[in-house]
Amino acid sequence: MNWKQCCVLSWILLTGHAVCADTAFVIRSVDTDKRVVALTFDDGPTRYTDDILDILTLYNAKATFFLIGSQLKRYPNYVQRIKVDGHSIGNHSYDHRHVMVQSEADLLKNIARSQLLFYDVLSMLPIYYRPPYGEITPAQEAILKKHFSYLIRWGIDPKDWDRKRSKDDIVTHIVTSLKPGVIIVLHERKQTVKFLPELILAIQQKGYQLVSLDYLTNNS
C-alpha cells in the first residue's frame, strides 16, 4: 500500500464524512414536482455494463450504478466509462456479503476495502451506499452514516432477478408505478440489456426524464 492509499484508508476508517443532521440519510424517492425518476443498476461492473451504457447514451438517459468493489478491477474501462458518461456511482459493498451477518469490525473493513478500490480506479469515494439484499440493522445503519451521505433504497422493485418474471412483467410493473422522484432498482443481467430500450422509451413516453442520483439529490 502506498502513502496515498494509506492516507485514504485512514481517512475512511477514522473520520468518515457524516452529513448534516437535517439531511435524510435513507432514501427511496425524493420529493419533487419535476417529472424525473432514477434508474439504478446493482451488482456491476459486469460484461453487460458496456451494453447498458450504450443504450443509456442512445436514449439520452442518465442512471446510477451500484458497483461491487471486488469486481472493479475486472472491468476498469467500463467503470471509467460510467463516470465519463456522466452517470452516478454508488458502493454496493466489497464482496456482496449480507451486511447483517457481519460484525461492526467486519463491516468497517468491508467499507474501507471497497472505498479504497473505488479510489484506486476512479480517484473518488462514492457518497451513496446500497446494502446487498437491502437488509441492515439500525446499528449498522449508524456506522454507514459516518461514511456515506446517503443509503439508497428504492421505491420501485420489479424483481428483475426473478427468472419467472418476463420482460413485459418488468416493464409494466415499473411504468405503472412511476411517480416524480422515485428510485427504481434493477440489476446488471443479460435480460436487462433486452428490456432496457423498451423500458426507457415507455418511461419517456409518460413524460419522465431519467436522471442520475447526483441530479436527484441536488435538484429536489
Ligand SMILES: [Zn+2]
Ligand atoms: Zn446486489
